Amino acid sequence: EIVMTQSPATLSVSPGERATLSCRASQSVNSNLAWYQQKPGQAPRLLIYGASTRATGIPARFSGSGSGTEFTLTISSLQSEDFAIYHCQQYNKWYTFGQGTKLEIK
Amino acid sequence: QVQLQESGPGLVKPSQTLSLTCTVSGGSISSSGYYWSWIRQHPGKGLEWIGYIYYSGSTYYNPSLKSRVTISLDTSKTQFSLKLSSVTAADTAVYYCARSVVAVPIYQHWGQGTLVTVSS
Secondary structure (H helix, E strand, C coil), rough: CEEEEEEEEEECCCHHHHHHHHEEEECCCCCEEEEECCCCCCCCEEEEEECCCCCCCCCCEEEEEEEEEEEEEEEECCCCCCCEEEEEEEEECEECCCCCCEEEEE | EEEEEEEECCCECCCCEEEEEEEEECCCCCCCCCCEEEEEECCCCCCCEEEECCCCEEEECCCCCCCCCCEEEEHCCCCEEEEECCCCCCHHHEEEEEECCCCCCCCEEEEEEEEEEECC
């Protein structure tokens, strides 16, 4: 099983600032990596797939990068609605998710 | 726009079988090109893929759950179902149904999720 490790577990950032979230795979997943946003009581929402392609309707302030085992989700200027939990998911070999990063208001 | 909705008991006794149904609207469950999946989330934890079914009836399960999981399709009712046998407290979670595209198996469409608690 490919283990996905996200860091940090919690990230405190002020509105308007940049947030950088990391996801590491235990073995290469090529670019088969997706990011999701989840708010309390809601299902996850797809943000990024193919490591860097934004899903339909996702604002340009969200960007993804990386390949192989190291990936990053960057939110360039945090809006109030961006404070949530973010999950990464690999789909290179079956499907596994990271444990999530909670992005909270500083 | 496809929509998915989970339904089923919110409380299951230990050792019994958890049974959930996902009703799909706004799209055909019989068409090729999609996987119909179950994913769960333990309280305060990350997501865990349980398995999926293809329109042909082919199924693929998480190896860690494979011995206890059955996913089936009812095209006449545009539903697919999850059965998880011999449940324990460790199976307490929010269960989601979701759809992914075969070509790029990421999850763009999800149900709202349903909490299932395993307790006597």
